[in-house]
Structure formats: structure tokens, C-alpha cells
Amino acid sequence: MNNAMTISEQLWQGAVPMEDWTAAVAGGSITPVGEDVVVVHTSYVFGNVTAIRTADGLVLIDTGSREIGDQIFAAIRKWDGRPVHTVIYTHGHIDHTFGVHLYDAEADERGVARPRIIAHRGVLERFSRYDATHGLNSVVMGRQFNIPGYAFPDRHRRPDQIYDDVLSLEVGGVHLELTHGRGETDDATFVWMPQKRVLISGDFIIWAFPNAGNPRKVQRYAPDWAHALRRMEALEPETVVPGHGPVVFGAARAKALLDDTASVLESLIHQSLDLMNQGKSLEEVLAGVVPPAELLARPYLKPKYDDPEFVIRGIYHLYAGWFDGNPAHLKPAPAAELARELAALCGGATVLADRAATLLKDGKTRLAAHLVELASATAPDDAAIQRVRADVYAGCAAAETSLIGKAIFSVYRRDAEGLMRSPGPGR
Ligand SMILES: [Zn+2]
Incomplete structure (x- = not known):
């Protein structure tokens, strides 16, 4: 057993963090799944790639990112040199x-046909949307990952063949069944290899609590996600290749992984809908839903990437639109106007910031954030207020378990630190 596989086992037992696995697979590591299938990993952050050897050439399921695609390419080429026939x-x-x-370029170099790309129809629509929102995506990703000047990729290789609901493929003697579902995205496919009982789940399984509520991305589909997981569970796979993280071997573990992930989503959906059907506001739904702690403690369901609270918001938004049920939020006054009113009432922006600092010390980071934003909106050029603001968001980030929560608070901590250094009018 290689180091990555040993750590995968420890990961399943909950004995080591995902960071250990990422360190073990860095540079490109292969997990064999029987004779003619390998999964290539480079880190937890970037998606896995599955390569299948067939009589007609290789089938790849996913291809890696701009950053680490070359590591995956090298690992696959070390394993098998035949042309890539199909990419899903x-x-x-x-x-x-x-x-x-990389595979297109290789085919051009070899003077052979480029791979045939197959995907759900929604991928085409996504790439059109990426073209329409290139600036937005560059800003959001650059801020979230703190990469100044980040440019979102813009040469998206379109699929050659699209499908709608299901697609059966036969490539060089290997049978593949593609099924569409909505989950983190509306264009998702899971792939079933009936001969080997191997399920390639894509990002329906990511070795973390489902990323169904990302605050800065388009709508996610928690109910469809749970439904897709139940369909996968019904296939009774013996191996699950997740979108991110290690391969899960064995029917019992595969079932637990799929069942638990569906169950955690179903719990949040049913609880949210119960309250929404009673006419509760978003705030009441957020306060009333109890995330299932036992499931969230599973090594493969920890809320390390997304946050159950964000997912509840996503569910509310999916069924009820953007209005949160607070009438003051339907047509709100400009935030700075409200802030100046409140600051004048309580004795000035500094009073608000001082109180925010006290609340932060008491661990009340949510309230502290409200007050320091009011202070900052009233006096954005006050370096002392921005100091408190930076401290509040450092505290907020530290209190989060999710990468998304930490990242967004960190954006505003850096914003406050920037304002501390370069205050003054005309900003
Ligand atoms: Zn992914």
C-alpha cells in the first residue's frame, strides 16, 4: 500500500485531516481501480481525473485544471501512452x-484525431455564461483566493457531443452509463461502469459537507443533489471515485458515503421546508433548522468547504426567491445613510467601533460585525475604526469551519487593513 492509500484509510477512520492526504498526493498520485482504471489525484483542492484503458484508446473522466493539468497528464502518460479517444x-x-x-495539443502533435468531448447540455450554457461574466468571475475568484490580478480562464473547450438525461456509451469494449443530475451545478454527470460496479460521482461527492450554498456563486440544487445520490446508491456500487479526495472501496463504505451525504441534505431540506410552509421568514428558518450533528461529524461530511447555514440559505432561495421576510430589506435605505443615523443617535462612529471591539472580546463576532460595519460606513477613513474592523473579521474568520466562510471574512479583513494604510478622501 503506498503512502496515499495508507492515509486514505486513516482518513476514512477520521484519524488524519485531509491536508495530510493532499500532501501525500502532491505532484500527481495514482490510485488503481482494478486492471484498466486509474484515478489521478494532485490535491484535495483540484478535481480528480479517472483514466480508463480500452481497445480503442483511453477514456478520461475530467481533465484537471489550468494549474495542475500537466501533473495529471504526466501521470497518465506514465501509465499508458495510447491516444485519448473520449473525454467526459x-x-x-x-x-x-x-x-x-493538453490532450488536444498532444493529438495535434501526433497528427491524430483530437479526443471526442462528451458532456451534459448545460456545460455549453455554462461556458456561454462564463464568457458573459468573465470580469465578475475574475474578481470573485481573485478576491476569494487572494490572487491580485487573477484572470479567469477564457478558452473553454466546448463538448463535441451533448446529452440530456442519460447516455449509454461503448468505447473499445468498455460500457459506460452517463446520468445527468443537478447538485453543485446544473450540468452534472455521474458515470457508472456496470462491468466493474465502479461509480465515478463527479462533485456529487467531495469528501466534505456538500457545497450546496456557496454565497458568491450561482444557485445550487440541494434537493436534486440528494435525489442524484439516492439514484447512485440504488446502483449498489463497489467503488466510488469522488470528484475530490480519495477513492472509496467496498460496497458497505460506498453505501454509507452515498446514504449519509443524501441524508444530511434531506435533513436540511425537510426542516427548511417545514418551517417555510408555516410561513416563517429566512431568519426564523435559519434559527429553527438543526443541522444533524452526528452526520456532520463523519470524516467525509465535515463542513470544511461549505457551511450548513449557507446551504439553508440556498434552499430558502431556491424555493422562495431573494426576499428574506424583513420588510425593511425590501427597499432598504442606503447602508451609509442608516449608519449615519444610528451613529448620530448613539454618540458617533467611535462609540459603535468601541462596542464592536468589546463584543469581539466576548466572542460575539456576528454582532461585532454589524456594529463595525455601521462605524466604517459612517467614517470609512478613520484608521482606528478600520483597525477594529480588521480585528473583527480576523475573529470572524477564525470562528469559521468552512473554507468559504474563512475566505470571505478574510477578504474584508484585508480591505480594512488596506484602508488603515491608505486612508484619506477621494478613495
Ligand atoms: Zn470540483
């Missing part, structure tokens, strides 16, 4: 699609 995108996210350019 499990969805259109760039860490799953962008490595494809």
Missing part, C-alpha cells in the same frame, strides 16, 4: 475541464 466532463467547472487543452 462531469461538469463544467474549470478544475475539471481545463486540462483538456
Whole structure:
């Protein structure tokens, strides 16, 4: 057993963090799944790639990202040199699609046909949307990952063949069944290899609590996600290749993984809908839903990437639109106007900031954030207020378990630190 496989086992037992696995697979590591199938990993952050050997050439499921696609390419080519016949995108996210350019270039170099790309119809729509929102995506990703000047990729390789609900494929004697579902994305595919009982789940399984509520991305589909997982569970796979993280071997573990992930989503959906059907506001739904702690403690369901609270918001938004049920939020006054009113009432922006600092010390980071934003909106050029603001968001980030929560608070901590250094009018 290689180091990555040993750590995968420890990961399943909950004995080590995912960071240990990422360190073990860095540079490109292969997990064999029987004779003619390998899964290539480079880190937890970027998607896995599955390579299948057939009589007609290789089939790849996903291709890696712009950043690490070359590591995956090298690992696959070390394993098998035959041409890539078909590429299946499990969805259109760039860490799953962008490595494809390497295989196109290789085919051009060899003077053979480029791979045939197959994906759900929604991938085409996604790439059109990416073209329409290139600036937005560059800003959001650059801020979230703190990469100044980040440019979102813009040469998206379109699929050659699209499908709608299901697609059966036969490539060089290997049978593959593609099924569409909505989950983190609306264009997702899971792939079933009936001969080997191997399920390639794409990002329906990511070795973390489902990323169904990302605050800065388009709508996610928690109910469809749970439904897709139940369909996968019904296939009774013996191996699950997740979108991210290690391969899960054995029917019992595969079932637990799929069942638990579906169950955690179903719990949040049913609880949210119960309250919504009673006419509760978003705030009441957020306060009333109890995330299932036992499931969230599973090594493969920890809320390390997304946050159950964000997912509840996503569910509310899916069924009820953007209005949160607070009438003051339907047509709100400008935030700075409200802030100036409140600051004047309580004795000035500094009073608000001082109180925010006290609340932060008491661990009340949510309230502290409200007050320090009011202070900052009233006096954005006050370096002392921005100091408190930076401290509040450092505290907020530290209190989060999810990468998304930590990242967004960190954006505003850096914003406050920037304002501390360069205050003054005309900003
Ligand atoms: Zn992914």
C-alpha cells in the first residue's frame, strides 16, 4: 500500500485531516481501480481525473485544471501512452475541464484525431455564461483566493457531443452509463461502469459537507443533489471515485458515503421546508433548522468547504426567491445613510467601533460585525475604526469551519487593513 492509500484509510477512520492526504498526493498520485482504471489525484483542492484503458484508446473522466493539468497528464502518460479517444466532463467547472487543452495539443502533435468531448447540455450554457461574466468571475475568484490580478480562464473547450438525461456509451469494449443530475451545478454527470460496479460521482461527492450554498456563486440544487445520490446508491456500487479526495472501496463504505451525504441534505431540506410552509421568514428558518450533528461529524461530511447555514440559505432561495421576510430589506435605505443615523443617535462612529471591539472580546463576532460595519460606513477613513474592523473579521474568520466562510471574512479583513494604510478622501 503506498503512502496515499495508507492515509486514505486513516482518513476514512477520521484519524488524519485531509491536508495530510493532499500532501501525500502532491505532484500527481495514482490510485488503481482494478486492471484498466486509474484515478489521478494532485490535491484535495483540484478535481480528480479517472483514466480508463480500452481497445480503442483511453477514456478520461475530467481533465484537471489550468494549474495542475500537466501533473495529471504526466501521470497518465506514465501509465499508458495510447491516444485519448473520449473525454467526459462531469461538469463544467474549470478544475475539471481545463486540462483538456493538453490532450488536444498532444493529438495535434501526433497528427491524430483530437479526443471526442462528451458532456451534459448545460456545460455549453455554462461556458456561454462564463464568457458573459468573465470580469465578475475574475474578481470573485481573485478576491476569494487572494490572487491580485487573477484572470479567469477564457478558452473553454466546448463538448463535441451533448446529452440530456442519460447516455449509454461503448468505447473499445468498455460500457459506460452517463446520468445527468443537478447538485453543485446544473450540468452534472455521474458515470457508472456496470462491468466493474465502479461509480465515478463527479462533485456529487467531495469528501466534505456538500457545497450546496456557496454565497458568491450561482444557485445550487440541494434537493436534486440528494435525489442524484439516492439514484447512485440504488446502483449498489463497489467503488466510488469522488470528484475530490480519495477513492472509496467496498460496497458497505460506498453505501454509507452515498446514504449519509443524501441524508444530511434531506435533513436540511425537510426542516427548511417545514418551517417555510408555516410561513416563517429566512431568519426564523435559519434559527429553527438543526443541522444533524452526528452526520456532520463523519470524516467525509465535515463542513470544511461549505457551511450548513449557507446551504439553508440556498434552499430558502431556491424555493422562495431573494426576499428574506424583513420588510425593511425590501427597499432598504442606503447602508451609509442608516449608519449615519444610528451613529448620530448613539454618540458617533467611535462609540459603535468601541462596542464592536468589546463584543469581539466576548466572542460575539456576528454582532461585532454589524456594529463595525455601521462605524466604517459612517467614517470609512478613520484608521482606528478600520483597525477594529480588521480585528473583527480576523475573529470572524477564525470562528469559521468552512473554507468559504474563512475566505470571505478574510477578504474584508484585508480591505480594512488596506484602508488603515491608505486612508484619506477621494478613495
Ligand atoms: Zn470540483
